[in-house]
Amino acid sequence: MKVKLISLLMVLVLFLAACGGGGNDPAPADNGDAPAETEGGEDAAAGSGDKRVIRVSNGINDQHPAYEASLRFKELVEEQTDDFEIQVYHSGQIADDRSAIEMLQLGTLEIVVTSTSPLANFLPEYGVFDLPFTISDPATADELLDGPFGEKMFGLLESQGLVGLAWWENGFRNLTNSVRPVASVDDLNGLKIRTMENEIHLDAWREMGANPTPMAFTELFTAMQQGTVDGQENPYPTIDLSQYAEVQEHISDTNHVYTPFLFLFSKSIWDELSADQQTIIHEAALEAGLFNRERNREVADESLERLKEGMTFTEITDEERARFQEAVQPVIEKHKDSIGAEIVDEYLNTISEITGG
Ligand code: TK8
Numbered sequence: 001m002k003v004k005l006i007s008l009l010m011v012l013v014l015f016l017a018a019c020g021g022g023g024n025d026p027a028p029a030d031n032g033d034a035p036a037e038t039e040g041g042e043d044a045a046a047g048s049g050d051k052r053v054i055r056v057s058n059g060i061n062d063q064h065p066a067y068e069a070s071l072r073f074k075e076l077v078e079e080q081t082d083d084f085e086i087q088v089y090h091s092g093q094i095a096d097d098r099s100a101i102e103m104l105q106l107g108t109l110e111i112v113v114t115s116t117s118p119l120a121n122f123l124p125e126y127g128v129f130d131l132p133f134t135i136s137d138p139a140t141a142d143e144l145l146d147g148p149f150g151e152k153m154f155g156l157l158e159s160q161g162l163v164g165l166a167w168w169e170n171g172f173r174n175l176t177n178s179v180r181p182v183a184s185v186d187d188l189n190g191l192k193i194r195t196m197e198n199e200i201h202l203d204a205w206r207e208m209g210a211n212p213t214p215m216a217f218t219e220l221f222t223a224m225q226q227g228t229v230d231g232q233e234n235p236y237p238t239i240d241l242s243q244y245a246e247v248q249e250h251i252s253d254t255n256h257v258y259t260p261f262l263f264l265f266s267k268s269i270w271d272e273l274s275a276d277q278q279t280i281i282h283e284a285a286l287e288a289g290l291f292n293r294e295r296n297r298e299v300a301d302e303s304l305e306r307l308k309e310g311m312t313f314t315e316i317t318d319e320e321r322a323r324f325q326e327a328v329q330p331v332i333e334k335h336k337d338s339i340g341a342e343i344v345d346e347y348l349n350t351i352s353e354i355t356g357g
Pocket of ligand 1: 058059096114170217233234235238
């Protein structure tokens with residue numbers, strides 16, 4: 001009797017998990033339908049009526065400019081065609097960046113807006129964006145990504161079953177921690193810093209004297225709350241809008257890396273769409289991307305003002321920033337071959353052409 005009850009319970013739990021009844025079921029933006037299970041895209045294809053469901057996965061929360069831009073993407077597509085129902089998710093409801101990229105490769109998810117850093121685990125060339133202190137202003141980032149170099153990097157994606165549709169913006173990353181103000185590279189000594197799942201970031205923080213640990217974004221807030229890590233680094237909108245001031249005391253304008261967001265589409269699902277459908281989705285991703293960048297920069301300024309009120313803000317002097325840059329030089333040399341010397345040279349040369357450096 002007891003055994004029968006337990007097995008019944010287990011079936012019930014599994015059934016609830018499959019239907020997302022576990023309390024944090026991923027409800028997409030204002031279209032109410034729970035996401036269908038996906039095998040080879042058939043089930044997912046069936047939206048309300050004969051619309052095809054296209055789901056957009058984001059790791060950031062529903063306050064973030066990238067989520068706003070994903071809703072803009074939804075609007076732009078749905079105002080141009082009745083073929084699709086765009087469902088927009090946030091906070092890693094479907095998956096964290098790395099798992100979402102794998103789902104795109106399997107054809108079990110359509111779109112992810114992901115940082116480039118996790119993608120370097122699939123395509124080492126993408127590690128070029130993780131080389132610290134190489135981009136210092138947004139205009140340089142735009143010109144680099146919207147030019148031949150950005151196009152070249154998109155070209156590499158097909159081999160991984162991915163299609164790059166647009167460069168969106170995560171932004172310039174800054175350090176926060178709960179232990180001490182960080183004004184110099186020496187202040188990093190022994191700090192337990194969470195990094196994205198990326199070898200270059202790990203090496204950079206090690207070189208600067210910290211004690212880095214890789215972790216999915218979806219686990220970060222709890223890790224800071226529980227003291228598993230002392231600190232983390234992200235752009236101001238993410239730090240502010242994810243309420244990190246509740247679990248972090250100190251913030252420094254390290255501005256150590258510019259992280260693009262990549263609007264990625266599953267190649268196997270993309271190939272099922274008509275040319276007209278592809279054009280509508282591509283143009284909407286590009287237009288929503290420009291909206292994203294503009295909003296992200298507005299919000300970054302507002303967020304910094306709010307963070308200065310709620311945290312201890314330390315401005316890094318040019319002298320000290322030069323010491324940070326010096327400390328990470330070995331990392332650039334170390335990873336040049338794994339990324340590809342030709343890619344690194346083209347990246348650095350393009351940036352110096354743009355900046356007149
Ligand atoms: C959100 C992540 C996040 C990134 C990180 O999925 O992991 O720290 O900066 O924005 O992509």
